[in-house]
Amino acid sequence: MIRISLDAMGGDFGPAVVIPGAALALERHPDVTFLLFGQKSVCEPLLAKYPKLQAKSVFHDCEVAVGMDEKPSAALRRGRYVSSMWRAIEAVKTNEADVAVSAGNTGALMAMAKFCLRTMANIERPAIAGIWPTLRGESIVLDIGATIGADAQQLMDFALMGGAMARSLFEIDRPTVGLLNVGVEEVKGQEEVREAGRLIRESNLPTISYHGFVEGDDIGRGVVDVVVTEGFTGNIALKTAEGTAKQMAELLRSAMSRTLMAKIGYLFAKGAFDMLREKMDPRKVNGGVFLGLNGIVIKSHGGTDAEGYAAAIDVGYDMVRNALNEKIEQDLKAYHARRLPPAGPEEAA
Template sequence: MAQPRTLALDAMGGDHGPEVVVPGAALSLERHPALSFILVGDEARIAPVLAAHPALEKRSRVIHTTHVVAMNEKPSQALRRGKGSSMWLALDAVRKGEAHAAVSAGNTGALMAMAKLILRPMKGIERPAIAALWPTVTAECIVLDVGANIGATSRQLSEYALMGAAMARALFHVERPTVGLLNVGVEEIKGAEEVREAHAALKKGVELPLDYRGFIEGDEIGQGRVDVVVVEGFAGNIALKTAEGTAKQIGQYLKDAMTRAFLSRLGALLARGGFRVLKEKMDPRRVNGGTFLGLNGLAVKSHGGTDALGFASAVDLGYEMAESGLLERLASDLETFHHRLGSDTHSSS
């Protein structure tokens, strides 16, 4: 039976604020009746939207603030001026133990900076990472880092592998998730020195709760070859944005082709069931939400421009991560990893 969980939502974050956050929370509540919410933001804007969702209203309380972090603020500015903002207070509810996770569609850089300051990195973690769900031909995989950091040492890449495996256990319910390192080739001599050193370190971790499969290339991510793909944040963010853009491009190609002539339109009508399935699989709202891993608390970043359905996916993700006991298991895995690899791991950082 699901345990009661409370999520703190930055109701003012993103392009649309409460008009998307509140309906999104209502959708997630339908799927997870054990949820309750702390909605942080301008009560005058939240209240009328919340009143349209009576079931959610009964399961929510509002923390009022009119202070909002702008989408274009630099992380350094957000840290200086952001205390007391809707984003800050949502994260602080997690720190205080009032909420099991925070969800925001706000400024990514500001959210990461605030989360690191308020929740603090876990013991043994040099840099937290952002992990994203990635659709594959078989199901889904997890890719990290997709933008929290530029560059990564071999130690940090190894930590990403452990963090991603912990998330995979939580979401995919597999005890030994398969893990691959994204590289320019599968040969041992290829790739940056940090990637090759991380590869060597992970090969030694034979007793870790993951199944390390070595190097994979970019075209193998969508094939579902592994449960977790590890990459430094610069390349990871480019890969993610490229995949999202390609999905939209293919969708437009199909739409244009199916409406070009009468026979094409007739074929589209006959194949509408198949196209509906394809559209659902390619819908980015279905896997909306990047998780900040490596902190003493859970924080989920939703796309800023998403709608209620997309925000509900981010809320679902926060709930599932809270329900899984991920933080406790990851802390244990990190301690084991650094103990076993000892000086080899630290000397490569």
């Protein structure tokens, strides 16, 4: 059994999305049990509509819910130990759950997760990794908002963690890793990025294959399995891609309804448009993974529906089933072992 704790009050719609989303996820993964944390008066009537989910769940009443616009510091002061968000994360710390999922306030979720779970040894800052649809399938992009600015060593850590996630999610033995830059030439970009490239290249780890620098248009092409950047750039890239996808959908919808011939043409091409819509559906790749913590936390988009929330649960399920954190710890141990200087005669003796 894989045990998943859910912040039922998180997101724009709270239990109205979380509970149906959990029911959908249970249909796909019968080997799951849930711990639900939320307000009893709101959650229990909804939970009663899904008897199969109710039978596989343990509900915990939490009167405090973190607001979507609440500042992380305020949320931590007010919601520590008592909010549905905190208690969902805490269940991972106490080994009652294998992974926590929340659609709540991203800043508050990261602050609580760092405070409750702490970062892994040798990891200075965590990262949020997102799944990105590409022409080749899917890639992982990190960081997409946890760490604003990053030095070379932190980018190196992101590369290790992203590689471990790619092995867990895509089941690739040696994923390719690229650093997002303003050009592919080694002399371009900020000093931190160039230095990170050197660190990754010289690490020569068997678990990742360093591709080199990649540019923004390489992300959608799927040139590499893992794209590494710092959170400011990654978040802008993510929001730009989401906005462009919505813009293209609106332009296509407008063009297809403009004239009678366009409407007839749409009918003939409906199958192709349906495939495009399926490919670009953000719900299918919902679920950012908090990497670098002593426990797995998944951030769902706050405005998603039940299908999107179920996808976030799917990501958490895969991360646990494929031992994400164990892979990260092994890779970090191997990397830092290679960085240690060789033992001298006295130490060897």
